[in-house]
Amino acid sequence: MTTSNGSVLITGASLADGTRTDLYVSDGVLADPASAPAGVERIDADGLLALPGLVDLHTHLRQPGREDAETVASGTAAAARGGYTCVHAMANTDPVTDTAEAAEYVQALGERDGHCQVRVVGAVTKGLGGTELAELGLMAASSAGVRVFSDDGRCVDDSLMMRRALTYVKSFDGVVAQHSQDTRLAGPGACCHESEWSGRLGLPGWPSQAESVIVARDVQLAELTGSRLHVCHVSTAESVDVVRWAKARGIQVTAEATPHHLLLDTPLVSGYDTTFKVNPPLRTSEHLEAVRAALADGTIDIVGTDHAPHARQDKDHPFDVALPGMIGLEQALAVVMEVMVNSGRMDWPTLVERMATAPARIGRVAGQGRPLAVGEPANIVLVDPSARAVVDGAASASRARNNPYHGRDLPDPVVATIWNGRVTYRR
Amino acid sequence: MRHLLSAADLDLASAQSILDVAEEMQQVQSRPVKKLPALRGRTVVNIFFEDSTRTRTSFEIAGKWLSADTINVSAKGSSVSKGESLRDTMLTLDAMGVDAFVIRHPSSGAAQQVAGWVKAQVINAGDGQHEHPTQALLDAYSMRHHFRSIGSDGFAGKKIAIVGDLLHSRVVRSNVLLQRTLGGEVVLVAPPTLLPTGVETWGCPVTSDFDAAIADADIVMMLRVQRERMAGGFFPTEREYAEGYGLTEARLAAMKPGAAICHPGPMNRGVEISSAAADAANSLVLDQVAGGVAVRMSVLYHLLGSDEGAM
Numbered sequence: 001m002t003t004s005n006g007s008v009l010i011t012g013a014s015l016a017d018g019t020r021t022d023l024y025v026s027d028g029v030l031a032d033p034a035s036a037p038a039g040v041e042r043i044d045a046d047g048l049l050a051l052p053g054l055v056d057l058h059t060h061l062r063q064p065g066r067e068d069a070e071t072v073a074s075g076t077a078a079a080a081r082g083g084y085t086c087v088h089a090m091a092n093t094d095p096v097t098d099t100a101e102a103a104e105y106v107q108a109l110g111e112r113d114g115h116c117q118v119r120v121v122g123a124v125t126k127g128l129g130g131t132e133l134a135e136l137g138l139m140a141a142s143s144a145g146v147r148v149f150s151d152d153g154r155c156v157d158d159s160l161m162m163r164r165a166l167t168y169v170k171s172f173d174g175v176v177a178q179h180s181q182d183t184r185l186a187g188p189g190a191c192c193h194e195s196e197w198s199g200r201l202g203l204p205g206w207p208s209q210a211e212s213v214i215v216a217r218d219v220q221l222a223e224l225t226g227s228r229l230h231v232c233h234v235s236t237a238e239s240v241d242v243v244r245w246a247k248a249r250g251i252q253v254t255a256e257a258t259p260h261h262l263l264l265d266t267p268l269v270s271g272y273d274t275t276f277k278v279n280p281p282l283r284t285s286e287h288l289e290a291v292r293a294a295l296a297d298g299t300i301d302i303v304g305t306d307h308a309p310h311a312r313q314d315k316d317h318p319f320d321v322a323l324p325g326m327i328g329l330e331q332a333l334a335v336v337m338e339v340m341v342n343s344g345r346m347d348w349p350t351l352v353e354r355m356a357t358a359p360a361r362i363g364r365v366a367g368q369g370r371p372l373a374v375g376e377p378a379n380i381v382l383v384d385p386s387a388r389a390v391v392d393g394a395a396s397a398s399r400a401r402n403n404p405y406h407g408r409d410l411p412d413p414v415v416a417t418i419w420n421g422r423v424t425y426r427r
Numbered sequence: 428m429r430h431l432l433s434a435a436d437l438d439l440a441s442a443q444s445i446l447d448v449a450e451e452m453q454q455v456q457s458r459p460v461k462k463l464p465a466l467r468g469r470t471v472v473n474i475f476f477e478d479s480t481r482t483r484t485s486f487e488i489a490g491k492w493l494s495a496d497t498i499n500v501s502a503k504g505s506s507v508s509k510g511e512s513l514r515d516t517m518l519t520l521d522a523m524g525v526d527a528f529v530i531r532h533p534s535s536g537a538a539q540q541v542a543g544w545v546k547a548q549v550i551n552a553g554d555g556q557h558e559h560p561t562q563a564l565l566d567a568y569s570m571r572h573h574f575r576s577i578g579s580d581g582f583a584g585k586k587i588a589i590v591g592d593l594l595h596s597r598v599v600r601s602n603v604l605l606q607r608t609l610g611g612e613v614v615l616v617a618p619p620t621l622l623p624t625g626v627e628t629w630g631c632p633v634t635s636d637f638d639a640a641i642a643d644a645d646i647v648m649m650l651r652v653q654r655e656r657m658a659g660g661f662f663p664t665e666r667e668y669a670e671g672y673g674l675t676e677a678r679l680a681a682m683k684p685g686a687a688i689c690h691p692g693p694m695n696r697g698v699e700i701s702s703a704a705a706d707a708a709n710s711l712v713l714d715q716v717a718g719g720v721a722v723r724m725s726v727l728y729h730l731l732g733s734d735e736g737a738m
Contacts, residue, residue: 196625202535202557202597205624272536316512318534320555 008423009036013045013382015372016348023050025378028421032374045382048415051352053085053116053379054333055359055368057148057177058232058256058304060325061087061118063109065094070309070399072106073113075329077397078307080115080424082329083381083414086360086368087116087307091123092153098123098134100142107144115424116417119363120144124151124165124176130158133165140172147364150177152232153279155214157183162218166227175228175254175362178218180239181280186210191320193266193281201270203319206281208236215239219246219253230362231255233306235280237290244299254362256304257295259328259335262288264404274315274322275402278308281324295354296345302359305332309400326404330396333383334410342411367420378421383413430542430549431726434560434604442608445725446568452728453721455492463724466495469731472520474500475531475552481692481716482552482562486529489723495526495731513537514544521545527731530554535597548730556595562691563601565722567609569715570646573687582611588640590616590672591650591699594623594661598650598691603629616640618672620661621652637672641681648689649674649700665698673697674704687711 010023022033024040056079062070072089079087089106091097097106103120110118122139126132128151139146149169156162156178165176186206192198194205215231219242222229231243234255243255266284268276276282283291294300308325315322328335336355340346346354360369367377393406417425428436437445455461471490475483483499490497502516517528527548530538535555542549553559570587574580587606593599593615606613613631615622626633634640641647652668662668669675674688679701682688688700688710696702705712 194624196628199623199625200600200629202555202600272540274540313512313515316514318513318532318537318540318555320534321513 006041007036008041008043009033010043010045010050010380010382013048013050016049016051016352023372023380025380025418025421028378030372030374030376030378043382043416047384049348049383049385050372051348051381051383052356052369052372053381053417053419054083054355055363055365056084056087056305056307056329056332057230057302057359057363058152058306059087059089059329060092060306060308061089062093062309064105066311068399069311069314071113072109072118073115074397074399075307075309076110076113076115076118078327078329080417080419081397081414082331083333083383083417084329085116085379085381085417085419086119086365087329088119088121088148088363090152091121091150092128096123096127097121098126100135100138103139103142103144103146116419117365117368119148119365120146121148121150121177122146124149124156125161128154130154130156130161133168136165136168136174137172140174147172147174148177148230148362149174150179150232152177152179155179155181155183157214159217159221163221163225166221166225166229170225170227173364175230177230177232178214179232180211180214180218182210182213185213189320191277191281191324192269193283195266195284197266197270201272203269208238208283208287211236211280212238212242215242219243219251222246222253223249223251226252228252228254232304233258233261233280234291234294234300235261235283236287240290240294240299244294247299254301254358255294255299256302257291257300258304258306259332260326260404261291262295262339263335269319272319274317274319275326275404277319277322277324278326279324292339292345295340296350301354302362303332303336303355304359305329309398310402312401315402326402327396327398327400329398331391331405331410333413335405337385337411337413378418380418382415384415385413387412428730431560431730432539432542432549432551433558434563434601436560437605437608439608442564442567442605445564445722445729446571448728449568449718449721449725452724453718456721461492462494463492464494465728466490466493466731469495469526470498470524471495471527471529471727471731472498472500472525473529473552474502474520476502476537477531477533477553478503479531479553481719482531485716485719486552486723488720489727492720493724493727495727513540517541517545521547527727550726550730553597555597557597558601559597560601560605561723561726562598563605564726565715565719566602566648566689566691567605568718568722569689569711570687572714572718573711577685582606582609585611585645586614586643587611587646587648588614588616588644589648589650590637590674592621592652592656593617593626593650594621595653595656596650602648603631614640614644616672618662618668621656637678638681641678643683645686646689647674647682647686650691651693651695652699669698672699674700676701676703679704679707682709689715691715
C-alpha cells in the first residue's frame with residue numbers, strides 16, 4: 001500500500017480556507033515548494049482540496065483476538081482509503097489492552113503493519129470488568145504513551161470507579177473516554193432505540209435517557225475531579241443538552257459523534273437487518289438533527305468512526321443476539337461531507353477541526369491534525385469535493401462486510417492519503 | 428403469497444379466504460377419516476427454537492391431516508450454544524429440500540430474517556415479542572364463530588378488549604394488525620409499565636381502566652402474564668395485578684350480554700383470569716384450540732396448496 005517514501009510535489013491544491021497552493025512533501029515533512037527539484041514526482045491537485053490527514057479517536061482493529069474480523073493491517077488500510085493518517089485502537093481486544101505489555105504489543109503491531117499511525121487506547125478497568133483499575137500509569141509511561149483510556153463496548157458504570165479513574169489519569173494528562181450506557185435502563189438485550197419502532201418491532205428498547213443519565217453523572221464527576229472526560233458516540237438530543245450545559249460551566253468535557261449517528265435512522269432496523277444493529281442504536285430523526293447541530297456548533301467536538309468490524313457469523317444471528325457494530329472508516333468523510341458540508345451546516349475549516357485537529361488534541365497526538373504549512377509533518381488527504389459513487393461494501397479494504405452504507409449514493413472524496421510523507425492510498 | 432410472516436401480510440380477501448377455508452377444514456375434523464390429500468408429497472418442517480406445546484402440536488396435526496410429511500425439529504438453544512448461526516442452521520435444513528418451515532423463535536424478526544435466507548416458504552409461528560399471525564387468525568376464527576352463534580355477522584363495530592402484558596406479547600401485535608384489516612375495534616388495556624412504547628400510534632384506544640373497557644366489550648381477550656415480569660418490577664404483586672387487570676368473577680359478571688372471553692393460553696388461573704371466567708359458558712378458550720388446527724390447515728393449504736404457492 002505504501003507506494004512512495006520519496007518526495008512529491010502537489011500542485012494547485014486548495015486548502016480548507018480556499019487558499020490555492022502547492023505542497024512539497026520531502027523527507028516526511030512539508031518543505032518550501034520553490035525548493036522542489038525539477039523532475040520530482042507530481043500530483044496534479046487542480047480542483048482538489050488538501051486537508052490535514054484525518055484522525056480517528058475511536059477505532060476497533062480487533063487485533064489481537066479477532067483477526068478474522070479485522071487486523072491492524074486491514075483496518076489501517078481502510079483508514080488510509082478513508083483519508084485517515086492516525087487511528088486510536090480501542091482496548092476491547094482479546095486479550096484486553098489493560099497492561100503496559102499489551103499496549104506495547106498493539107503499538108508494535110501498528111509500527112509493523114500500519115498504513116497510518118496507530119495510537120493505543122488503554123482499558124480503564126482490568127479486563128473491562130469495571131471493578132479494578134487497569135495499569136493506567138504503566139500504560140501511559142510505556143512506549144505506547146497511552147493517553148486515552150476507555151472500556152468502550154462497556155460503560156464504567158460504578159460511580160466511584162469512574163471518579164477514581166478520572167482522578168488518576170490527571171497526573172499524566174490522560175482522558176477517560178466513556179461509553180455512556182446505563183446498563184439497567186438499557187440492559188444487554190437492548191438493541192433498538194426505544195420508540196414506536198421498538199414497540200412495533202418487538203425489540204427491547206434502548207431509551208435515549210440511558211445514555212444521558214450517564215453523561216450527566218460523568219460531567220459532574222469531571223467537575224469534581226477537575227479531570228478530562230470524553231463522551232464517546234453521543235447519539236441523543238438529551239446528551240447534547242447535558243454536554244452543552246457542562247461546557248458552559250467550564251467542565252473539561254469533549255464529545256464525539258459517529259458518522260452513522262449523523263446519517264442513519266431507526267427505521268433502517270425495521271427489516272431486522274443486523275448490519276444496522278449498533279450500540280448505541282440508530283436514533284430517530286429529531287436526535288439526528290440535534291447531533292448534527294451540536295457537531296456544527298462545537299458542542300460535539302469531533303467525529304469518531306466507532307469502526308466496528310465483525311465477522312459474518314457474528315452478524316448472522318437473530319437481531320437481539322447478533323453483535324452490535326458497523327464499519328465506518330472508509331465512508332466517514334463522505335458521510336460528514338454529505339450531512340454537514342453539502343447541506344451547508346458546516347464549512348471545510350470546521351470539518352478539519354472536527355475530524356483532524358480536535359481528535360489529535362484530545363488524544364495528545366503530536367504531529368497529527370497540524371496545519372499544512374512548511375515545516376509541519378506531511379499528513380495530508382487530497383479530497384475531490386464533487387465526486388460521488390454508489391458504495392460497494394465488497395470493495396472495502398476492511399476484512400469485514402458489515403458496511404451500513406453499501407448501496408448508498410454518497411460523496412467519494414478521497415483521492416490520495418499521505419502519512420508522514422508516504423502515499424498510503426491513491427485512487 | 429409466499430410467506431406468512433406478519434398479520435399485515437394479509438389483505439381482507441386473503442384473511443377471509445383463510446377463515447372460510449378453515450370452516451371447511453373444521454368440518455372434515457368431524458369425519459371418521461380426517462385426512463385430506465391436499466399436501467401429499469410436500470414436506471413441512473416445524474422448527475421450534477422455543478418451547479411450545481399447543482402451537483407445535485396444532486401445526487403438526489394440521490400438516491398431517493393435509494397429508495404433508497411433517498417433521499418436528501426442536502432446536503431450543505441449539506444454534507448459539509453450539510456456535511452455529513441461525514442462518515447456517517436454516518440453510519442446512521433448507522438444503523434437504525424442505526417445502527415450508529413453520530418457525531417459532533424467541534427473537535423478534537427471526538422468521539423474517541429466515542425468509543430472506545431460505546428457498547422454502549416460511550410461516551411465522553411466533554417470533555419473540557413481535558408477531559404470531561396464525562394465533563390472530565385463529566382468534567378471529569373463534570370470534571367469528573361466536574358472533575354468528577348470537578346472530579351477528581362481521582367484525583365491523585365489534586369491540587375487542589385485549590388485556591394484559593401488551594409489552595411482551597406477540598399476540599397483541601398480530602391481533603391489532605389483523606383487526607385493522609377485518610374491521611374490529613380493538614381497545615388495549617394494560618398497566619402503564621406493560622404498554623409498548625409508541626402504542627398510541629397503533630390506532631387503538633389505550634386505557635388502564637379495565638372496568639371501563641369491559642362494559643362495552645364484545646370480546647375480552649386476556650393475555651398471559653408471566654411471573655418473571657414481577658421480578659422485573661413491572662407490577663408489585665400478583666394480587667395487585669389481578670385486582671387491576673384480572674378477569675375476576677366480578678368483572679365476569681360485568682361483561683355485557685353476548686360478550687365472550689378469549690385467551691391464547693397457557694392460562695395463569697387466579698392471576699390474569701379467574702377459574703370462573705376460564706370455565707365460563709362464554710369462554711372460547713377450547714374453541715380457540717380446536718379452531719387452531721383448522722386455521723393452520725387452511726394457512727398451510729393457502730401457502731402450499733398450489734404449485735405457485737399463490738393465494
